[in-house]
Amino acid sequence: MSGAGAGTSTSAAAGTGTGAATNAAAGTGTGTGAATNAAAGTSTGTGTGAATNAAAGTGTGAATNAAAGTGTGTSTDKRKTATAGGIRFDEVTVTYGTQTVLDTFDLTVEPGEVMALLGPSGSGKTTALRAVAGFVRPASGRVWLGDRDVTDLPPYARGVGMVVQQYALFPHMRVADNVAFGLKARGTPRGEAASRVGEALEMTGMSAYARRYPRELSGGQQQRVAIARALAIRPGVLLLDEPLSALDARLRSGMLAELARLHRELPEVTVLYVTHDQVEALTLADRIAVMDSARIQGVGTPHELYRAPRDTFTASFVGNANLLPVTAASGTVRFGDIPLRVASPLPDGASATLCVRPHRVALGDTGPNVLRGTVTSVQWRGATHRVVVDVDGHEVLADCPELATPPAVGRPVAVSFAEEDGALIHD
């Protein structure tokens, strides 16, 4: 990637007027009027002469980086890259026959945001993604990309990048041709296409493999090529459908860091990330939409969903959860006969569910909230012990740092948790 520098202009992007434009990331432009197309809006430069990739700047002399402008100050890119805005689902319903797979789906993904759709298989998350890509047609509702209503547009006219679980690299083309495919299909001039392919391969660390065929690459490498292929067309929106599911655990965490880095380099790209893996969602996403049974169950930042889930499905799907039925009583709650110190805004007698994360539950009766029961099982998990305690017929999990002497099964035991670790979910 080219570094930013005042008064310089790199091959793919053309600086015009007073500004200097660099074609990719590196948001460290210091000169006046310098703008990096990736770090749109966060650049320290002034607005004039700024050139941004997806969102064509409104300043005078703006150039989009796809167009090798020659100082005319106008874009010559045939493709409208107006997808810089986010994604908006407006009450989208998708049915297959009589089955509703997506039910009045309402969601707005802000420009540049990473939104994870998290849910079990069959929850409709992939359908939502495919509705953005154009592979399923909503029975009702509209899909917006930025200010464009794309509901009736064919997939090839949408300008979104997509990466799927099985990569779907074209087996009869070399890596470089795979990455160039979208550019060729759009009639990008040859010289520019070549430089963009080089750029995309470099960004994903696959430059050395340009001449290989996909079958000569490992799974992780194929996934990088698939990402490079999607990024080469400079999409405003990137759709990732379970992109790491086919990789083994070690590669997965590596690619996760890689994806996070890519998004730091291309912060203007809006990402919709479909996964059933809560770790991926918690790690990567700015916000998570938890889905189940064709509907959104909860939307929020990873922190909100984890610390204060609003519903029991979200509580148990994002991280593990102990869910205890409680009733409100004078500003606090009772679990059976046991009073628990948890802030409760509920009227007396109202029933609710108390969510306590297992790793917040400790053995012993030190905490303010103490539950007594018998140990039903102890699992050693390396760094932690999971102790399962039966409290009045309810199963309570406690994930403790590895214990020197784990409690024996069948023994009475006390577990406790702090006041701030209990989150109330209104029924």
Next chain:
Amino acid sequence: MLVHTRKGRWTAWAVFAALFVPLFALPLLVIAVASFSTNWSGAFPSGPTTGHYAAATRGESLAALSVSLQTAVGASVLALVVGTWAALSASSLGRGGRRVLDALFMLPVAVPSVVVGLAVLVAYSQPPVLLNGTRWIVIIAHTVLVTAFAYQSVSAALTRLDPAYEQAAASLGARPWYVLWRVKVPLLLPSLTAAAGLCFALSMGELSATMMLYPPDWMPLPVQIFAATDRGSLFTGSALAVVLMVTTLLVLLAVSRIRTKASYR
């Protein structure tokens, strides 16, 4: 492996040989031997000669071979285009439409080829489309007969083709035609060449429909073979048959050698 013991395996081989040799190998061998003979009255033929081959590779016989090759290539190309087109259409139809197309393309296989021959003859013997007496009526009949196989083979390959390729291409901005030429056809190429070989072989051997249609100036080799044996020239007929067989096998071999990048998948 289905049979585990050594003895069982030997038995299986013996049964296979007992069935295969008399049913498949021996008749072909007899034809090959007969084509080099002038007389076969005892257990073994006599009067070795290559004269039949000399006759089989010149004049009328050579012309018949050429006619057969042209007919087979023409019919295969037409069948491949029509069959592929139909298979692509069928794959984009719903299940109902697909069934209708499947059934339609099964018809020429289900209907006896004599009937197909007669149908084509009757259909094109009257204006406005008068093809009777021309080579085109033979090529059309062959096309009708072999398209079913092209359709089925391409159709099967299409159902195996992962839609993810097409969708990835579309999401990258490729229009449907571009996807077809740059992604689908290259990925289908192994099946297309296999289908071409099958159509070619079937057309090379077609006799019954051809018999009803061929004009005097367009006599394919199988008709020639039939005529020769009908006259009683069994040994000449055998030589022609061997020529037909070897030519067909050589073309099939050549087609199967067409390696495509996609076949390495």
